[in-house]
Amino acid sequence: MSAGDILRFAPFSSAVEATFWHALTTQKIDVYKLDDDLKDVLGYYSTGNSVVSRDPGEAAISMPARLCLGANAFDRNESSSRGIPPFSYPSVGQIKNTNTIEEFKQLDKPALFKRVADQIWHDIVSGDAVTQPHLLTRFLLITFADLKKYKFHFWFAFPALLADPPCALADQGEPRNVTEVWDANELEKLSTAYDAYRQEQTDGNAAFFLIKKKIEDGDDEKDFAVGRLQDWNTFFEGVDHNERIVGFADPSSLPANPGWPLRNFLVLLQHQWLVKQIKVLCFREIPGKKDISQSIFLTVKLPESVSADENPKAVGWEKNPQGKLGPRTADLAPLMDPKQLADTSV
Amino acid sequence: MNSVQTLFFGIREYLSPVLKNSKFKETGCITPEEFVAAGDFLVYKCPTWNWESGEESKKRDYLPPEKQFLITRNVPCLRRVKQMEYTDEDAETQIETENGEDAWVATHSGRVIVTTNIEVIQAIEGEGEDEEIVAKRLSQIKLEEAREKEEDNIPDMDDIPDMDDIADNVVEEEDPAAIAASSHVPSSSHDDGPSDKILQVRTYDVFITYDKYYQTPRMWLFGYDEHRRPLTSVQIFEDVSQDYAKKTVTIETHPHLNMSLASIHPCRHAQVMKKIIEKMNDESIKKFEKYQAQLPASSSVNNPGNGNNALQAEQAQVRVDQ
Numbered sequence: 001m002s003a004g005d006i007l008r009f010a011p012f013s014s015a016v017e018a019t020f021w022h023a024l025t026t027q028k029i030d031v032y033k034l035d036d037d038l039k040d041v042l043g044y045y046s047t048g049n050s051v052v053s054r055d056p057g058e059a060a061i062s063m064p065a066r067l068c069l070g071a072n073a074f075d076r077n078e079s080s081s082r083g084i085p086p087f088s089y090p091s092v093g094q095i096k097n098t099n100t101i102e103e104f105k106q107l108d109k110p111a112l113f114k115r116v117a118d119q120i121w122h123d124i125v126s127g128d129a130v131t132q133p134h135l136l137t138r139f140l141l142i143t144f145a146d147l148k149k150y151k152f153h154f155w156f157a158f159p160a161l162l163a164d165p166p167c168a169l170a171d172q173g174e175p176r177n178v179t180e181v182w183d184a185n186e187l188e189k190l191s192t193a194y195d196a197y198r199q200e201q202t203d204g205n206a207a208f209f210l211i212k213k214k215i216e217d218g219d220d221e222k223d224f225a226v227g228r229l230q231d232w233n234t235f236f237e238g239v240d241h242n243e244r245i246v247g248f249a250d251p252s253s254l255p256a257n258p259g260w261p262l263r264n265f266l267v268l269l270q271h272q273w274l275v276k277q278i279k280v281l282c283f284r285e286i287p288g289k290k291d292i293s294q295s296i297f298l299t300v301k302l303p304e305s306v307s308a309d310e311n312p313k314a315v316g317w318e319k320n321p322q323g324k325l326g327p328r329t330a331d332l333a334p335l336m337d338p339k340q341l342a343d344t345s346v
Numbered sequence: 347m348n349s350v351q352t353l354f355f356g357i358r359e360y361l362s363p364v365l366k367n368s369k370f371k372e373t374g375c376i377t378p379e380e381f382v383a384a385g386d387f388l389v390y391k392c393p394t395w396n397w398e399s400g401e402e403s404k405k406r407d408y409l410p411p412e413k414q415f416l417i418t419r420n421v422p423c424l425r426r427v428k429q430m431e432y433t434d435e436d437a438e439t440q441i442e443t444e445n446g447e448d449a450w451v452a453t454h455s456g457r458v459i460v461t462t463n464i465e466v467i468q469a470i471e472g473e474g475e476d477e478e479i480v481a482k483r484l485s486q487i488k489l490e491e492a493r494e495k496e497e498d499n500i501p502d503m504d505d506i507p508d509m510d511d512i513a514d515n516v517v518e519e520e521d522p523a524a525i526a527a528s529s530h531v532p533s534s535s536h537d538d539g540p541s542d543k544i545l546q547v548r549t550y551d552v553f554i555t556y557d558k559y560y561q562t563p564r565m566w567l568f569g570y571d572e573h574r575r576p577l578t579s580v581q582i583f584e585d586v587s588q589d590y591a592k593k594t595v596t597i598e599t600h601p602h603l604n605m606s607l608a609s610i611h612p613c614r615h616a617q618v619m620k621k622i623i624e625k626m627n628d629e630s631i632k633k634f635e636k637y638q639a640q641l642p643a644s645s646s647v648n649n650p651g652n653g654n655n656a657l658q659a660e661q662a663q664v665r666v667d668q
Contacts (some may be wrong), residue, residue, distance in 0.1 A: 008525045015420070017551065018568060018576045022604050051422055061545045063422060066574075070419075071603070085419060086393050109516050166523040257525055288393035315521040321573040325516050334578040335606050 006166045007300055010252035012045070012139075012260050013064035014156040014318055014328075019071035021145070021152050021332055027074050028097060028145055036098055038112075041073045043091040043139065044084035045261075047284040048253030049294050065251035065259045067091060067139065067158065087287040089207040089249045093139035104144035104153060104327075109317075116140045117159035117314035124161075124268045130229050134204020136264040142327075150336045155327040156318040160263040163303050164312075167266055170277050173299025175256045178281065181297045190224045191292045194247075194283070197226040208265055210235050211245040211281060232273055241277070250282035255296065258282045260316075267312070270302045277301050355598075358559055364408045365561045374619030375561035378408045384563070385416050385554070394418050400602025409556060414602050416554040423548040423569070423585065546572035548585070555601050562615040566600060568607040582608045 032039070045067050050060040072083040084090055096112060098104040120138050123129040129136050140157040169175075178187065190211070198206040205228050212235065214223040226247070227235040236244050246269065252259035262280065269275040277299060284294040320326040365377045376384070389395050397413040405411060553566035569577035569585065579597045586595045586608070598609050 006522050008523055010525055013574070015549075015570070015574045017419070018605055019603055046420075061422075061547075063420075064546060066420065068419070085417075086396050113516075160521075160524075162519060162521065163523070254525075263523070313519050315519050315524065317516055317518060325518065328573070328575075330575055332576060334580075335576060336604075 004171075005169050007169055007298070008257050009160070009263055010048075010065050010254050010257045010259050011316070012067040012156075012158045012251065012318070014141075014154075015064075015066035015068045016154070016330065017068060017070045018330075018332060018335060020069040020073055021330060022336070023071045023074055024095075024097065024143065024145055024152070025147060028147070032097065034099055036096065036103070038094040038096050038115075039074075041069060041093045041095045041141065042075070042083065043067050043069045043073065043093050044088040045091060045137075045249075045251045046085075046088045046287065047249050048251050048259065049284050049286050050253045062253040062255075065253070067137075067156070067251070069093075069141075087285070089137075090134045090204055091137040091139060092134060093141055095141045095143060097143045097145060101144050101146070101153070104142065107142060109142065109155075112140055112142065113157050113159060113314070113317065114311075116157070117161065117316075118311050120159055120264055120314075121161060121311045124264070124271050127272065129264075129268050130232075130272060132204060133208035133229055133265070133268075136208070136268060137204075137261050150331070150333040152330040152332065153327050154330065158260055158316040158318065159314040160260060160316045161267045161312045161314050163263075163267060163270070165303050167303065168301045170299040170301040173277075173279075173301070175258075175282075175296045175298040177255070177293070178295040178297050179293050186222055186224075187292060188290075189222065190226075191285075191290055193224040193226045194292075195290070201228070205229070207249040207261065209247045211247050212236065212239050212243065229268075242279075245279045245281055247281040247283050250284050250295070252282070253284065253294070258296070258298070266300060266302060275302055276304075355559075362559045364558065369561075370619075371623070372620075373561075374616035374621075374623065376563070377561075378406075378556055378558075381556040381563060382410060382413055385413065388416065388554075392418075398602075401604060404602050404604075406556075406558070406601070408558070415556070417551060419551045420549045421552055423550055548572060548577065549574075553600065553607075557601075557612045560612040560615060562612045562619070564612045564615070565610040566607050567609070568605070579606075579608065 045065070048063060048065055050062045068088075070084075075083050094116060096107065098107060116138055120129075120136065123132075123135040123138075138159065140159070141154060143152060143154040145152050182190065194209070197209060208229055210227045210229065210232065212225050212227075214225050225235070246265070248258075248261055248265055250259045251261065258280070259282070262282070266278075269278060279297070279299050282296045282298070283292065284296070285292045286294070317325050318328075320328050365375060368377055368380060369375045370380060385395075385397065389397060395416050395418045398415055398417050399405065399412050400414045405414060549570050551568045551570075553568070555564050555566065556562075557564040567582065569582050571577055571581065582597075583595075594611055595608055596611055597606050599606050600609075
């Protein structure tokens with residue numbers, strides 16, 4: 001990629017844990033029964049990192065940007081960051097579980113999709129996404145649970161508002177590994193500053209944040225400050241536009257492509273603070289190792305304006321394993337069906 | 347059959363008393379308190395592991411409600427190996443103990459690079475006393491060698507209801523800003539864009555529970571295929587050496603979840619643990635003696651150089667265990 005090129009994003013891949021289907025079954029039987037309204041679910045994602053094989057002949061391998069749903073997806077805590085694994089970030093979604101396969105087929109999917117996309121836009125306009133940035137990663141999940149056969153048909157959508165024209169890379173803003181931008185000492189300082197920040201945050205503030213270099217008189221050591229989106233004005237006061245950096249927890253592990261959450265984040269930046277060009281840290285860590293050297297750094301040029309009169313268009317239906325738009329199926333019969341279990345027992 | 351067995355295991359677990367006093371040194375068994383302590387240490391050392399509480403109805407009262415079992419998720423299983431062929435390099439070597447009894451097997455002993463699941467091993471580093479045995483047992487789970495065609499891309503059409511018309515009304519806007527979602531599995535070799543670098547691999551969720559009957563920790567594995575569909579037991583056994591499948595590794599009901607998954611059977615865990623502790627202990631003592639012998643008479647043990655601290659710490663740990 002070079003300057004002027006359209007910035008291309010790595011989409012989410014859904015990653016549902018088997019325990020989620022079990023939780024859905026329980027929820028369906030005990031709570032929802034025939035109620036098929038949209039319900040809240042809590043998903044999570046972690047930052048991407050490529051895995052280096054022990055075989056020296058093999059290149060590093062990038063893992064898909066996974067959006068996961070676990071057994072705790074239906075637990076509603078006051079804080080969205082609870083109930084998700086360490087080093088992961090919350091993402092709220094809505095699930096539509098139909099009662100029959102026919103209903104699942106005939107669902108007005110574009111309308112549901114538009115509802116979630118409009119909600120994201122609404123959160124951006126109202127400023128809710130500034131105080132609760134995890135609302136930027138809202139998703140939609142439509143399901144049909146065939147409880148007799150232990151089969152689950154499902155389809156995810158991760159709506160991303162379309163920027164028109166698309167966001168492009170700025171001059172000399174090509175994606176670079178963060179180690180080319182900052183030295184090891186600076187990275188350690190940034191990592192420490194971010195860790196301290198993350199400890200105190202809830203509601204997805206850990207996933208979207210502001211960064212600036214601290215300037216202290218008579219101190220040559222470069223240190224970093226990390227702050228919340230809602231403190232934008234005070235945080236960036238006196239900081240030159242070219243020195244302003246935004247960061248986000250990046251589920252992508254590709255060397256030149258940031259992950260999906262940046263798309264709606266850029267729309268927010270454009271709309272809330274009329275940002276025209278911004279430096280972005282795509283934060284990627286190796287969990288528990290305090291290693292953020294796989295993060296990438298790029299500069300984005302945003303379009304002039306997104307029309308505020310009408311809701312922007314959005315994309316984001318997940319493709320199925322065949323690469324087509326369509327639902328997926330999880331077959332849990334071998335794991336849940338007592339008859340099939342008997343066959344594998346020893 | 348299975349339900350009868352499950353019932354039997356349930357009753358057996360119910361009847362067996364909770365281990366109260368530490369027997370780790372004598373038998374290799376641990377108390378629930380020791381399990382929690384070791385788990386806390388694991389979570390502290392490797393924060394990708396965390397405690398979970400599991401199903402409300404399946405809570406064990408001898409464990410803290412929030413610390414029922416340990417889990418680490420999405421551990422990639424890089425090697426797609428099926429029909430793993432045994433060459434001389436992959437030979438299994440009996441590791442003999444000094445008295446020749448109870449040897450165990452090392453896999454791939456002829457190989458320089460061990461093709462085991464690196465991440466699992468990394469993830470359990472620092473598990474303290476359980477580290478070696480777990481690593482050892484995990485290394486029995488062979489991962490596949492990866493270059494062949496992936497055959498399960500084609501779903502079983504009988505299983506999927508007619509979905510032809512389902513996507514009819516879903517039309518996506520033109521989106522030049524998205525990279526094509528990759529559905530590539532490691533078998534693909536052609537290069538037509540950045541998305542090719544994303545590899546879809548099998549992943550495993552790894553659980554450690556406390557087995558009250560055997561009084562040991564117990565490992566569980568739950569796998570997902572390249573497209574994130576749960577692996578069936580048949581598929582999981584493809585990742586397990588045939589020598590162990592359905593013997594050491596069996597499919598059983600998870601004690602804290604309503605699911606069946608692969609488990610490394612704990613029946614010999616305690617004995618193996620005991621052997622490992624003894625071996626480590628002996629080695630540490632030998633090391634310590636050697637270290638003491640090397641010390642010049644003038645420098646006292648109370649004033650060690652930095653380089654010796656690690657050894658001392660190790661020795662101290664062994665002492666604590668004793």
